[in-house]
Amino acid sequence: MTRSLATLTDLVGAVRQAVDVRADWTETADLVADQLRAHLPGPEILTPEQRLGLPDRVACHLLHAEPDGAFSLLGLVWRPGQTTRIHDHITWCVVGVLSGVEHEELFDEALEPLGTRDNSPGEVGGFAPPGDIHRIRNVGDEIAVSLHIYGTDITRVGSSARRYYD
Numbered sequence: 340m341t342r343s344l345a346t347l348t349d350l351v352g353a354v355r356q357a358v359d360v361r362a363d364w365t366e367t368a369d370l371v372a373d374q375l376r377a378h379l380p381g382p383e384i385l386t387p388e389q390r391l392g393l394p395d396r397v398a399c400h401l402l403h404a405e406p407d408g409a410f411s412l413l414g415l416v417w418r419p420g421q422t423t424r425i426h427d428h429i430t431w432c433v434v435g436v437l438s439g440v441e442h443e444e445l446f447d448e449a450l451e452p453l454g455t456r457d458n459s460p461g462e463v464g465g466f467a468p469p470g471d472i473h474r475i476r477n478v479g480d481e482i483a484v485s486l487h488i489y490g491t492d493i494t495r496v497g498s499s500a501r502r503y504y505d
Contacts, residue, residue, distance in 0.1 A: 346380040351403050351412070353378050354488060358409050364490065368431040368465035371410075371488055375435045376463045382437040382484040385414045392416035392482055397423065401494065408492040417441065417483040422476035425450065425504040430490035432499060433465035434458070439483025446472040450504055458485075472504070 357370035382390055385400055392398045398416040405411065417439065425446060434441075436458045445453040450472070457478075458464065467490075477483045489499045 346378060347384060347402060347412075350375065350378040350380065351405075354410055354412070355405065358405075358490070364431040364467035367490060368433055368467045371431070371433045372463050372465035375433055375486070375488060379435050379461065379463065380437065380486065384437065384486065385416065385484065389414065390416055390482065390484060392418040392421070394418070397421050402486075404492045404494050408495060409490070411489050411491065411493040413487045413489070413493060415485050415487055417475075417477035417485070419477055419480055419482070423474055425472065425474045427472045427502055428466075428468055428489075428499050430499065431465065431467040432471070432490070433463065433488040435463040435486045436460050437484040437486055439477060439481050440479045441483050441485055442476050442478040444474045444476075446474075446504075448472070 353374035354371055357374050358367060360367070360370060362370060384402065389398065389400050400414040402412040402414055438460050441458045442455065443458060444455050447453055493499060
């Protein structure tokens with residue numbers, strides 16, 4: 340078993356325990372973020388080919404979907420300049436940056452800017468609706484890799500985004 344696979348197995352078990360507390364979404368995001376901080380893998384959780392990303396969009400790689408639909412883990416790869424649209428989410432979300440820097444813009448319900456932050460390797464954050472409107476972009480010169488944990492089975496719902504804002 341590779342170190343990445345062992346780390347993923349440990350992380351899945353830790354997230355499962357946090358979710359099993361059956362707290363509200365905000366507290367669940369906090370509990371899962373604590374577990375991700377304790378079990379944060381490196382970018383090698385993805386294969387070298389996966390870490391190359393895609394030229395036309397952010398690459399999303401499913402790493403785990405809990406059989407009961409309680410959560411899923413995805414590895415996202417951001418080439419320089421790639422960005423999301425402004426969006427919110429259908430459930431809680433926790434993100435850990437594994438390499439590169441992800442620039443995040445935060446917005447209120449009227450889409451007024453609330454602030455920005457640059458998330459560097461090792462940083463972990465979580466949030467839950469409402470109050471989760473944001474846009475993420477790679478403003479650096481190198482590929483960024485992040486691990487996203489969503490409070491749903493992404494394979495069943497197709498996307499973590501609830502709404503996109505233009």
